[in-house]
Amino acid sequence: MLSPTVSSRQLPPLQNTPTQNTPKGPNPCPPSNLPANHFSSPSQLQQLHSHLIKSGRPLSTLPLSQVAAVCALSSPSAFSYARQIFHRAAHQPETVLWNSHLNSLASSAFPADALALFARLRxxxxxxxxxxxxFVLKACSKLSAVPLGRAVHGLVEKLGFHSDLFLLNTVLHMYASCGEMDIARLLFDKMPIRDVVTWNIMITQCTKVGEMDIARELFDSMPERSIRSWTALIAGYVQCRNPRQAIHLFHEMEAAGMRPNEVTVVAVLAACADLGALDLGRRVHGYSDQCGFQKNIRVCNTLIDMYIKCGCLEIARRVFDGMEVRSVVSWSAMIGGHAMHGHGEEALELFSRMTQAGFQPNAVTFVGLLHACSHMGLLEEGRRFFASMSRDYGISPEIEHYGCMVDLLSRAGLLEEAHEFVRNMPVEPNSVVWGALLGGARVHKSIKMGEEAIRHLSVLDPLNDGYYVVLSNIYADASRWEDVARMRRLMRDRGVKKTPGWSTVALDGVVHEFVAGESDHPQVEEIYRRWEELLEKLRHRGYVPDTSAVLLDMDDGEKEQVLYRHSEKLAVVFGLMSTPPGTPIRIMKNLRVCSDCHAALKMISEIADREIIVRDRNRFHCFRGGSCSCRDYW
DNA sequence: GTAGGGTTAG
Structure with missing residues (x-):
């Protein structure tokens, strides 16, 4: 096989050694004009090598990075063979050549290969x-290989590299990203020199483990900040669901004269999405386009998400349509967005376009699809998707998918089947799953299933008032007042506090917040007066207050007064009186819209001839002309 | 040829 002109001393025998990534089948004979980069195994390299020698061409025409790639993790003899080639053909030190390959392995999807190469180098x-x-430390970080990382750290000391800041930062990042914050902190504190990267590593990793106060302290005490420092902290606040703080910091950053980059933009847009801060979202979108960030796929995905969560499905669609390259995230965001807005058919349509375009759906895609089905009562489609995800796409259902199925079945009235489904789940049902069953029990007035759900919920999430309220509503529907009173006592005895309901409405960039029953808005007098006027019209059209959602020990008249102070009603009235006719009113609410407000908002949308878009904790309701986009299926 | 942010569910 080897050319006789190549001595075996120069080239160790390789033809029988196992190789990685070698195509099966016979080795092709080297054609007379074989290109110098055509080899994918040590034996093919050998053929090429002998061919070069025969044809008198220099060895330096071999691509050395390819030599390293092909020989690094094959047999030890292939490794030595590559070294011989390097010695003869390379103009740079051998270490440099191996380092370069080590880096590509460490950056690859299989960083363990980098460790294998490092072992061979050692x-x-x-x-x-x-x-x-x-490079080895990078691989250790990706693999969370702390013991090896420690050993490499030891080597750093032993080889006298302890004053190399670049390397020390990498060591620091290794410990911190592996969750060893105590070691990282000790190292950080005794580092003789630090730079902005050192601080940024510490800040980022603190935010990752939720230590926002420490991250903030570090940020405040660092000698100079880069855009990455600001971004790391902003992204941290977004991560731990503190979007207000994130936006506050963003404004500080702008005041400090820093220019946001793509990553900053992503973080701020995510905060806007969380808060429903459409005005800022739009401004950041404009800035982002000016900077040419629209080519960045993550920026676009986050824009889509922001517009969806701010209730602007059409603009989200425009961003999506304008993308040159999309990813599964773009599609999943659109599918989930349509589900959230009650456009089930469009969500399903997007899914089929997505698969036709050759995209593989992932677990998140299916959460969106199943949401679409459950929000629209598409029972059979939902069952089909659930079966298909593991069968056709190899995706194992996670707790979220089971939750969606329980929601789907129980809303459809198949409470027994839903219960059976929960009992047979291969994962431990969580409060979302039992909560879905409870919701179905409420819709279908099943005391038995409601009690079963609460039995589990009072263990899994004992302080969440929402569940007790729902069961109490079921009792109230059946006029079981002693049980209603019992629930009230139970809540009191367990120390369950009612989560105050709040709604916000943004006008000219100012967010107005209304809290149920509170009256500290400057225009509260006028809001109440306008509500009374509106209430007259509502009554005239047959509105009857539904007091079943009020879980308080009081008479019906008092309960009505509580209902009339629900935050979304106040927000709508304020929106109506503060904007010109025809302007859509956008409201965000922290809880789900209660049945009474839902009925009232439908009528208000007709009486006032306004579109009212409410984002509640579950989904969007778009009230228009007397009906709601959720088709009362929420 | 080296180090430090980011997207969809919740």
Whole structure:
């Protein structure tokens, strides 16, 4: 096989050694004009090598990075073979060549290969430098391989690299990203020199483990901040669901004269999505386009999500349509967005377009699809998707998918089947799953199933008032007043506090917040007066207050007064009186819209001839002309 | 040839 002109001393026998990534089948004979980069196994390299020698061409025409890639993790003999080639053909030190390949392995999807190569380098006499160690540390970080990372840290000290800031930062990042914050902190504190990267590593990793106060302290005490420092902290606030703080910091950053980059933009848009802050979202969108960020797929995905969560499905669609390259995230965001807005058919349509375009759906895609089905009562479609996800796409259902199925079945009135489904789930049902069954029990007035759900919920999530309220509503529907009173006592005895309901409505960039029963808005007098006027019209059209949602020990008249102070009613009235006719009113609410408000808002949309868009904790309700986009299926 | 942010569910 080997050319006789190549001596076996120069080239160890390789033809029978196992190789990685080698195509099966016979090795092709080297054609007379074989290109110098055509080899994918050590034996093919050997053929090429002998061919070069025969044809008198220099060895330096071999692509050396390819030599490293092909020989690094094959047999030890292939490794030595590559070294021989390097010695003869390379103009740079051998360490540099191996380092380069080590880096590509560490950056690949299989960083463990980098560790294997490092082990081989250590067994040889090849010198290790600061670059070698920083690439190995990168692989350790990705694999959370702390013991090996510690050993490499030891090597850093032993080889006298302890004053190399670049390397020390990599060591710091290794400990911190593996969750070893105590070690990272000790190292940070005794580092003789630090730079902005050092601080940024600490800030980022603190935010990752939820230590926002420490992250903030570090941020405040660092000698100079880069855009990455600001971004890391903003993204941290977004991550731990503190979007207000994120936006506050963003404004501080702008005041400090820093220019947001793509990552900053993503973080701020995510905060806008969370808060429903459409005005800021739009401004950041404009800035982002000016900077040419519209080519960035993550920026676009986050824009889509922001517009969806701010109730602007059409603008989200425009961003989506304008994308040159999309990812599964773009499609999933659109599918989930349509589900949230009650456009089940469009969600399903998007899914089929997505698969036709050759995209593989992931677990999140199916959460969106199942939501679409459950929000629209598409029972059979939902069952089909659930079966299809593991069968056709190899995606194992997670707790979210089971939750969607329980929601779907129980809303459809198949409470027994839903219960059976919960009992047979291969994962432990959580409060979302039992909560879905409870919701179905409410819709279908099943005391038995409601009690079964609460039995589990009072263990899983004992302080959540919402569940007790729902069961109490079921009792109230059946006129079981002693049980209603019992629930009230139970809540009191367990110390369950009622979550105050709030709604916000944004006008000219100012967010007005209304809290149920509270009256500290400057225009409260006028709001109440306008509500009374509206109430007259509502009554005239047959509105009857539904007091079943009021879980308080009081008479019906008092209960009505409580209902009339529900935050979304106040927000709507304020929106109506503060905007010109025809302007859509956008409201955000922290809880779900109660049945009474839902009925009232439908009528108000007709009486006032306004579109009212409410984002509640579950989904969007778009009230228009007397009906709601959820088709009362929420 | 080295180090530090980011997207869809919740």
């Amino acid at each position: 067994r040889s006499d090849i010198a290790v430098d600061t670059f070698t160690l920083s």
